[in-house]
Amino acid sequence: MTSHSISYRDEVYRKLIHLSSLWMVGAVYFLPQSLAITLFAALLIGFGGFEYGRRRIPLIQSLTNRTMGSILRNHEKQSMTGAFYVVLAVLIAVILFSKPVAVIAIIIMLVSDTFAALVGRKYGRIKILNKSLEGCMAFFAITIVILTFSSISGFIPIHVLCILLISIIITITELISDKIKIDDNLSIVLISGYLIGVFL
Numbered sequence: 071m072t073s074h075s076i077s078y079r080d081e082v083y084r085k086l087i088h089l090s091s092l093w094m095v096g097a098v099y100f101l102p103q104s105l106a107i108t109l110f111a112a113l114l115i116g117f118g119g120f121e122y123g124r125r126r127i128p129l130i131q132s133l134t135n136r137t138m139g140s141i142l143r144n145h146e147k148q149s150m151t152g153a154f155y156v157v158l159a160v161l162i163a164v165i166l167f168s169k170p171v172a173v174i175a176i177i178i179m180l181v182s183d184t185f186a187a188l189v190g191r192k193y194g195r196i197k198i199l200n201k202s203l204e205g206c207m208a209f210f211a212i213t214i215v216i217l218t219f220s221s222i223s224g225f226i227p228i229h230v231l232c233i234l235l236i237s238i239i240i241t242i243t244e245l246i247s248d249k250i251k252i253d254d255n256l257s258i259v260l261i262s263g264y265l266i267g268v269f270l
Contacts, residue, residue: 075144081191084141085184088152092180094160099173103164110161117154152255156180159259167263170226171270174216175262178240179255182212186244201245209244213237217266232269239265 076084098106123130125148142151159179163172190205198206217233220226228236243261247254 076141078191080141081187085187087141088156088180088184091153091156091160092177094156095173095176095180098160098164098176099169103169106164107161110157110164114154114157114161117157121150121154150253152253155253155255159256162256163259163263167267170220171263171266174220174226174266175259178213178216178262179258181216182209182240183244183254183258185209185212199245200248206241206245210237210241213240226266226270228266228269236262236265236269 094110097109101109120130124134125131146152156179160172160176163175166172167175186205186209189208190202194202194204196203214233214237217226217228217236218230221228221230221233240258240262243257244254247257250257
């Protein structure tokens with residue numbers, strides 16, 4: 071649900087990669103906290119090394135441009151990629167939140183954001199800041215579905231009014247993330263985890 075710096079086809083590829091990170095949900099849930107922290111800390115260090123290399127080492131820079139150049143947003147060519155912030159967000163979630171809360175916060179970040187971006191790019195007509203109302207509504211709707219299913223299943227029992235309030239606040243957070251200069255992968259997980267924890 072961001073400004074159009076890449077084609078829609080590449081947006082789809084980008085979001086498929088984003089969704090492939092759902093394996094992290096399983097790791098967070100099934101691994102002991104200490105092992106999960108070790109895993110994602112190691113991944114973060116690895117991604118940090120890659121981020122340094124793709125901007126400072128010609129060979130890595132060339133390979134990155136050939137293999138990933140078309141799916142990188144303009145700002146990512148000069149700063150960290152979304153993938154780095156996904157791993158950082160997951161690591162922070164594992165440290166700060168209980169397993170159920172971390173799992174749902176990560177799912178919202180991966181799934182709601184994916185639907186928001188694809189719907190916003192395909193059907194977005196009404197602009198809000200540098201995003202679209204249609205993308206915001208997709209994010210809001212999918213977040214409600216995720217939280218409702220989680221509550222009905224007993225995974226994180228939350229009252230329906232709390233689900234609505236949490237979904238509204240997270241949607242607003244995603245909308246303004248660019249304006250407050252915080253990557254939305256990070257802001258969504260932090261705000262989602264905090265709010266879910268408050269209302270449990």
